[in-house]
Amino acid sequence: NKAPFIGCCDGPDPAVPPTAAPPSSGRSLLRVLRFLDVFALPVTVARPLAADPMASSAAAGGRPFAVLFVCLGNICRSPAAEGVFRNLVSNKGLDAHFTIDSAGTIGYHEGNLADARMRAASKRRGIEITSMSRPIRPSDFRDFDLILAMDLQNQADILAAYERWRIKEQLPEDAYKKVKLMCSYCKKHKETEVPDPYYGGPQGFEKVLDLLEDACYSLLDRILAENSHVSSS
Template identity: 35%
Template sequence: MMAAGEVKSVLFVCLGNICRSPIAEAVFRKLAIEEKVEDKWMIDSGAVSDWNVGSLPDVRALSCLRNHGIETSHKARQVTKDDFLTFDYMLCMDESNLRDLKRRSNQIKNCKAQIELLGSYDPENQLIIEDPYYGNDEDFETVYQQCLRCCKAFLEKPH
């Protein structure tokens, strides 16, 4: 368990930070608020690539979140060297993200972040959260449901 006043931090990561990771970030924030632990968490999301820096999430991601009563004003950003030093957890969506993050973390002294697949927390064992970018609304809903299951399980585990 966490000591009183101790803040934990989690960074959700995907390729472009406009579909999967902002959904995960928004879902986790809502769960933290519902559990009244939002002041115990620093929550953010970022991208492996620099393709969408400064952009709002994909309209389909925003619409999917809105369907579940969640708003987000997140703007895409790329993961920085500092993220590896400040975040306790970096939870990413697929093997390619995992490889990229691990490779970068190897070049950083005193890397603090535990780098894992968000799907490793899925009670339904869906390890990979597939990129819905080239898919349809149903694919975004699938991402949402996976993020919801994983974030719940992650939040419930002792940190």
């Protein structure tokens, strides 16, 4: 018999184990128990979130401003955010002044292209998504000035990863300040999270793109306003 396809929300082998078990709806008790047994995390004390670190170390180092977009599997929301932001940056002729990437909190889809439905929806808006899925890694907390999570669970998982890695990998003590929610930059929409469209219909992908375009416009404006080395270069 053919093994069932496992979607982005169900994949094993997470690069960053989630901080809580997934909802039991639609999953057997055995799967939930196995999830808890394999992916349980030690309890960590959450660090308080600080103000946006927009006046970044990129200015001091004379390097491009680096932005990382993160979702669960890095095949729907975060690659779309990367594509939308790349398009905006390119239209302003600022490609050389930005480093833009995306990642997932699990590594199940590593090396895969973004979901075909998301690529098609983005292409209809003139946005090409060409990135390959990868999991978040310790060096991201050094290399990027801003790490944008698509939802609250992504944000919690990213911060949990930082707590696990920061001593062994000698990460900057204030790197957790780089982690923000994508929708915190939205101006036209009131949503606080970018919903995962994986199991929904076409309208879900359009909604995601609406939110991402809104957030990316104000995100770019904010970066340029607070980092003169980027806007004046």
